[in-house]
Amino acid sequence: MATGVRRRLGVEERRQQLIGVALELFSQRSPDEVSIDEIASAAGISRPLVYHYFPGKLSLYEAALKRASEDLAARFVEPQEGPLGARLLRVMRRFFDFVDDHGPGFSALMRGGPAVPADGVRSRDAASRTNALVDAVRQAAYVQILAHLQVQKPSARLELVIRSWISLVESTALIWLDGRRIPRRELEAQLVRDFAALTAVSAAYDDEMGALLRRMLGDEPADGPFGDLVARLVTLAS
DSSP states (O other): OOOOOOOOOOHHHHHHHHHHHHHHHHHHSOGGGOOHHHHHHHHTSOHHHHHHHSSSHHHHHHHHHHHHHHHHHHTTOOOSOSOHHHHHHHHHHHHHHHHHHTHHHHHHHHTTSOSSOTTSOOOHHHHHHHHHHHHHHHHHHHHHHHHHHTOSSOOHHHHHHHHHHHHHHHHHHHHHHTTOOSOHHHHHHHHHHHHHHHHHHHHTTOHHHHHHHHHHHTTOOTTSHHHHHHHHHHHHHO
């Protein structure tokens, strides 16, 4: 009877496997609570072999964070077709898919990584690298929003609106993870409407932002997230 032979993984294949295993564990619990022994066991290899591919838990954690940040940044990529409100709603749904699936890891990423790695004190350089990954996600989101607005040279007011909204999305996701007290779909729609609201406040005091808002709302259906917001505000004001 023929017996199966386990194929020996190459160096890069093994590294990618370990990153995937670590990311899965970090997604389930805080990275501070995950040990090298657990990662080794989940990967089916020995603890010393983990150290053969990564100097320590922190380096493996950073590699997992890099993969997670690239995945998160890709969630903001959306075809520039159809009403803007519907596009942003699809982006928010993909974003919260990630948040929902990687809660502890997302929290650690947004808060700057684990406080004290199992293999030593967290260095200032490590914190800087983690912050750089977070900033890269934010910048990717910012660039995507500008593309959807068809703006190449944003004004200071528009940049403030977009970056403020990205910060709001992050902080809202972190608060939501602590109990999930608001249904996801409601929260996703609320954040899309928040973008329109932030733009409207700025537009009320700036002609350039006013023109942008009119263009944003020009092809929005009445039952879309932006159209629904406008209708409710009109009702409240009447």
